[in-house]
Amino acid sequence: MDARRDAAEDGRETIGISWSSPTRPARRDRRQRPCAVDPVMEIEIVHLDRRHAGLRIADPARLAHLVGSLARHGQQSPVLLVKVEDRTVLVDGYLRVTALTDLGRDLVDAVVLDHVDEVGALLLRHRLQARRSTALEDGWLLIELLEVHHRTQADLATVLQKSTSWVSRRLALARALPALVQEAVRVGSMPPHAAMKFLVPLARANAADCEAVVVALGHQRVTTREIERLYLAWRRGDPEQRARIISNPRLFLKVEAELEVPPVAPDETSALVDDLEGVAGLCRRARKRLRTGVLERASASERAPVAAAWRETREALRTLAARMDAEEFDGRPRDTHRDPAAGQRRPQPSPDREDVEGVTEHRQEDPRGANTRGPTLRSGIEAPAPSDADP
Structure with missing residues (x-):
């Protein structure tokens, strides 16, 4: 399983070839076998023609992992070659060959x-590679097939099973970047996403500045975020500011990082106000629904979850009211009669009754003797009236 995982990370394909095993012969998958395959042979690395190495982006992390795997387990899958005149051209397995070279093989x-x-x-x-290629790598392959092998865009779109617009977009992307920038992407010092998203528009606006900033950044790898900051500052700046950015981009990034204002912590008081206003708004909305007679039209099974939700809401409002009444507002002393810590109860008013929950019972008898209004909070929010069907 380790060998198969390493093979997938290397980007190899199964073109009529299975991974070999030291205890049993390799099996061939006839469904993926496009041609006859010769037996595995050993070839000196120096005799390989690696003309297509520029079609791939270097990945130091994958290379280091593969070097370790080859050192522990040896080569588990052969590389793929084709004969072109008297040359042996390496088609698949560039990462394995590089790793073997690093190991001194x-x-x-x-x-x-x-x-x-x-x-x-x-x-x-x-078509069969395990690792998904980037748009730049697709563009490099298309340029190779168009300019070296003289294929047409329509033919390539048909063979690759893509649209002609897909081919055109990737060709335009690869051709928009200066050669120097493309080389930085190939060796891994420039993230491909940063080059495609920020350096392509920079190159279209000013190719000289695009090349200059890549040269000034050097071979030390940069992040996509850093390239974004450079591009945005260049776009907003005047000619003098742009010249300073291009001449020393790393100094600009360092100064900008030091001057960056730390994020402001949210105002807790404003957040509390927003929360309380949100509670009031929800109460108003619920009261409006009750006025439409939604509970009168509801069945007993539909009213049961409403009653359970109201009990939970009433308890939450009770605890919130008690806590808010215990606070000090506008420099006024706390109302110890409403502070649970005071251990005292406020004298019961009559005929209206007010308890520690901060709920005032206003009961108005209708001619039939039924209560027409339910409990009302101090804030003026009226709770739903009790119903015969409520538990």
Whole structure:
């Protein structure tokens, strides 16, 4: 399983080839077998033609992981080659070859694909690769097939099963970036997303400034966020400010980081006001629904969850009212009669009754002897009237 995982991270494909095992022969999947495959052979690395290395973005983290895997388990899957005249061209397995070179190995296990030309091998690798390629890598492949192998955009769209607009967009993206910027992306010092999102519009606006900022950044890797900050500052600045940014972008990033204002903590008092206003708004909305007679039209099964929710709401309002009454507002002393810690009860008024929950019972008898109004909070929020069907 480790070998299969390493193979997937390397971006290799199964083109009629299965991973080999030291205890049993490799099996071939005939459904993915486009051609006859020669046996695995050992080839000296120095004899490989690595002309397509520029179609891939370097990934130091994946390379380091693969070096460790090869050191522990050895090479588990052969690289794929095609014959072009008298040259042996490496099609798939560039990361494995680089890792073997770093380990000081001279030989690599390889398979030569018969009856497959260079273009067919490149297209097959692009279609079957495990790691999803970036838009820049797609553009590099398309440029290779158009300019070196003289294929048309319509043919490439058909073979890759993409639209012609997909081909055009990736070609425009790759051609918009200066060669120097593309090389920075290839070696891994420039994130591909940063190049596509920020350096492409910068290059279209001013290609010289785009190249200058990449040169000034050097080979030390930058983040997408840093490139975004540079691009936005360049776009907002005047010619003098742009010149300073381009001449020393790392100094600009350092100064901007030091001058950056820390995020302001939210005002807790304002947040409390918003919360209380939200509670009042919800009460008004619930009161409006009650006035429409929603409970009168509800069945007993529908009223049961309403009654349970009201009991929970009433308890929450009771505790909130008690806590708010215990606070001090406008420099006035706290009302100890309403403070639970005071241990005292306020004398019961009559005929209206007010308890520690801060709820005043206003009962108005109708001619039939039924209560027409329920409890009302001090804030003036009227609670729903009790119903015969309520528990």
